[in-house]
Amino acid sequence: MKGNTRTRTAVAGAISAITILALAACGGGNDTGAGGGSTGDSGGGSGDSIRVGFSQLGAESGWRTANTESVKASLTKDAGFDLTFVDAQQKQENQIKALRDFVAQDVDVIAFSPVIETGWDEVLQEIKDSGIPVVLVDRTVDTTVDDPYVTWIGADFKQEGTTAGEWVKENAPDAKIFELQGTLGSGAQVDREAGFGDVVGDQIIGKASGNFTRAEGKTAVEAALQAYPDMTMIFTHNDDMGLGAIEAIEAAGKVPGKDIQIVSVDGVRDGLQALVDKKFNYVVECNPVFGDQLADLIKKVADGEDVPKETIVIDKAFDQTITQADVDARAY
Amino acid sequence: MSPTTAPGQRAAGPARGSRGADVWREVTHHGLFWPLLALVLLILACGVASPGFLDVTVRDGHLFGQLVDLMRNSATPLLLALGMCLVIATGGIDLSVGAVMAIALAVSLTYLDNAADPSAPGTVLTAVLLGLAVGGLGGMFNGAMVAGLGIQPFIATMILMVAGRGIAMLITQGQITTVTSPPFKSIGSGFVLGVPTPVVIAVVTFGLVVLLVRRTALGMFLESIGINREASRLAGVRSRRTTWTVYVIAGVLAGLAGLVYGAPTMAADANNIGLMKELDAIMVVVLGGTKLDGGRFYLGGLLVGAMLLSTLERAVIIFQLPSQTTPLFKALVLIAVCVAASPTLRAMLRGRRRADRSDAPAAPVETTPAQEVTA
Numbered sequence: 001m002k003g004n005t006r007t008r009t010a011v012a013g014a015i016s017a018i019t020i021l022a023l024a025a026c027g028g029g030n031d032t033g034a035g036g037g038s039t040g041d042s043g044g045g046s047g048d049s050i051r052v053g054f055s056q057l058g059a060e061s062g063w064r065t066a067n068t069e070s071v072k073a074s075l076t077k078d079a080g081f082d083l084t085f086v087d088a089q090q091k092q093e094n095q096i097k098a099l100r101d102f103v104a105q106d107v108d109v110i111a112f113s114p115v116i117e118t119g120w121d122e123v124l125q126e127i128k129d130s131g132i133p134v135v136l137v138d139r140t141v142d143t144t145v146d147d148p149y150v151t152w153i154g155a156d157f158k159q160e161g162t163t164a165g166e167w168v169k170e171n172a173p174d175a176k177i178f179e180l181q182g183t184l185g186s187g188a189q190v191d192r193e194a195g196f197g198d199v200v201g202d203q204i205i206g207k208a209s210g211n212f213t214r215a216e217g218k219t220a221v222e223a224a225l226q227a228y229p230d231m232t233m234i235f236t237h238n239d240d241m242g243l244g245a246i247e248a249i250e251a252a253g254k255v256p257g258k259d260i261q262i263v264s265v266d267g268v269r270d271g272l273q274a275l276v277d278k279k280f281n282y283v284v285e286c287n288p289v290f291g292d293q294l295a296d297l298i299k300k301v302a303d304g305e306d307v308p309k310e311t312i313v314i315d316k317a318f319d320q321t322i323t324q325a326d327v328d329a330r331a332y
Numbered sequence: 333m334s335p336t337t338a339p340g341q342r343a344a345g346p347a348r349g350s351r352g353a354d355v356w357r358e359v360t361h362h363g364l365f366w367p368l369l370a371l372v373l374l375i376l377a378c379g380v381a382s383p384g385f386l387d388v389t390v391r392d393g394h395l396f397g398q399l400v401d402l403m404r405n406s407a408t409p410l411l412l413a414l415g416m417c418l419v420i421a422t423g424g425i426d427l428s429v430g431a432v433m434a435i436a437l438a439v440s441l442t443y444l445d446n447a448a449d450p451s452a453p454g455t456v457l458t459a460v461l462l463g464l465a466v467g468g469l470g471g472m473f474n475g476a477m478v479a480g481l482g483i484q485p486f487i488a489t490m491i492l493m494v495a496g497r498g499i500a501m502l503i504t505q506g507q508i509t510t511v512t513s514p515p516f517k518s519i520g521s522g523f524v525l526g527v528p529t530p531v532v533i534a535v536v537t538f539g540l541v542v543l544l545v546r547r548t549a550l551g552m553f554l555e556s557i558g559i560n561r562e563a564s565r566l567a568g569v570r571s572r573r574t575t576w577t578v579y580v581i582a583g584v585l586a587g588l589a590g591l592v593y594g595a596p597t598m599a600a601d602a603n604n605i606g607l608m609k610e611l612d613a614i615m616v617v618v619l620g621g622t623k624l625d626g627g628r629f630y631l632g633g634l635l636v637g638a639m640l641l642s643t644l645e646r647a648v649i650i651f652q653l654p655s656q657t658t659p660l661f662k663a664l665v666l667i668a669v670c671v672a673a674s675p676t677l678r679a680m681l682r683g684r685r686r687a688d689r690s691d692a693p694a695a696p697v698e699t700t701p702a703q704e705v706t707a
């Protein structure tokens with residue numbers, strides 16, 4: 001590639017474009033083959049460890065922090081990985097820069113949790129041209145690039161929404177629900193809303209976004225309590241916004257979990273604590289501790305083994321029968 | 333320049349006429365008329381859309397109601413805008429206030445997190461002072477860049493805006509630090525004599541700043557620097573030191589805003605605390621009738637601007653509009669206010685725009701009554 005850029009003149013530009021196209025076609029033909037090839041390279045260079053570039057989207061919630069810790073704890077030197085971890089601080093441009101750096105470093109496998117779904121066409125094409133296999137973590141992408149990644153591991157957001165909806169259908173079929181949406185356009189918001197709406201869509205009386213944060217969840221619920229006085233339940237797309245909702249409900253002189261039930265998705269410790277305290281009514285877990293599953297997957301990808309296109313992380317769900325001991329045992 | 337010398341004579345002319353039309357013109361020309369009108373209309377519309385919106389009741393010994401929420405939510409933008417307004421008066425701008433919020437909160441909460449007893453009054457006081465000091469430090473840096481090295485304020489403060497979140501991330505080690513400390517929390521969600529603490533903090537701070545700039549010569553110095561830095565220096569105003577001082581004030585106020593904003597949730601979220609708040613603050617300043625060119629500034633207008641901003645955000649939910657439309661709704665109202673308040677447009681509508689009045693755009697701001705200056 002270096003020689004290519006050096007000789008890139010007006011005329012040679014056309015030739016190199018054709019070369020890149022040919023490379024792209026090659027990469028598209030056998031992703032896993034390309035992955036195997038680059039493992040060979042690193043095997044000759046720096047021992048047997050698999051060089052992984054991981055771009056985390058940021059640290060926007062306790063969930064993300066737990067996920068980061070799990071990834072770092074699993075992709076260790078002892079386990080045979082050489083991990084380059086880059087935090088994108090929730091900015092797509094940071095993430096794209098990190099991905100390009102990974103390509104420049106010629107890592108064996110690139111893993112990343114995209115900040116948002118769109119806008120990845122160019123960089124994914126570059127990665128594909130370089131022949132490095134991509135493992136998508138947690139979130140998905142919407143791209144025009146064919147076959148942009150080898151495999152995806154993460155939770156099934158839609159299923160989480162459906163699970164929450166089914167609990168509502170069974171336990172509170174008359175509830176009038178206000179839906180506290182996550183950051184609009186994020187995979188978790190879109191899919192949880194869709195999954196929940198499929199089951200109990202007709203019970204939803206209003207929606208507003210709280211951007212997945214406590215402060216904005218609180219403000220949104222303050223207003224919603226006024227705008228939708230007959231609301232009896234809040235379905236929140238994550239625990240943090242639900243915790244903000246508790247404060248708004250209590251400030252309004254109502255009892256969270258009783259006057260206004262709260263159904264949440266996530267299962268971070270503070271959220272489960274609220275469940276123990278009977279302020280939340282139901283929490284669908286979105287398990288962040290899947291570093292071990294990710295490590296297995298990356299190993300297989302690096303070895304060129306066939307992997308399933310999707311690996312769903314197993315989620316649990318909790319109701320108020322959860323005990324304090326369960327919460328205290330929580331890793332995050 | 334002409335905007336400051338002309339107003340006395342020009343404002344005096346029509347006002348003496350004291351006919352109904354003149355009074356009406358006087359009122360609508362006031363920089364605050366349209367924002368205030370928008371605010372009142374918006375609150376009334378919310379009241380119509382959702383009965384009970386205007387009710388303020390006493391619950392558990394403190395005020396409760398949507399209007400109280402609005403005032404509490406206005407505290408943060410007001411604190412930021414206070415500092416921003418002073419900086420803008422000198423012809424500068426401070427883009428770093430949002431990041432400074434994040435740093436101040438990160439420092440305070442990290443200190444509390446490491447303290448033996450995060451609820452001890454002394455510890456909380458230290459944490460608050462630390463947060464404010466860090467805000468001041470950020471302001472000193474900005475001030476040194478702008479006043480000391482003569483770097484363009486936009487660029488100088490952008491350094492901290494970009495790097496600030498990185499600093500906050502370093503302090504929290506990339507985590508969201510959460511602490512439990514009821515006294516600290518009460519800064520954001522408590523009450524003083526039934527009034528939400530953030531409102532009390534914001535109003536007291538507002539009063540102090542008004543006293544500082546209007547009862548001392550500082551306000552006049554700021555305006556003279558904003559109008560002509562070199563001339564004011566030649567006239568004996570220590571423009572460098574004064575400019576540096578307002579950046580420090582803005583930094584401290586931003587730190588305070590960070591504590592007030594972050595205290596209710598007690599979570600130092602370096603990525604999100606204060607995100608885009610610098611733009612909110614600038615918007616509040618402009619809505620309040622202060623021009624970005626520097627020079628004359630109107631602190632009273634900030635109260636209206638801050639309330640309008642938080643009312644806009646709430647109105648979207650009250651009107652049961654989908655959250656996707658929030659930015660659009662905000663934009664439409666703000667465009668309406670700005671267009672209505674545009675002196676050029678008014679002049680065009682009156683059809684009295686003569687060539688010799690080419691400085692007309694400045695006219696309405698000039699007619700802002702003297703009470704603002706002496707208040």
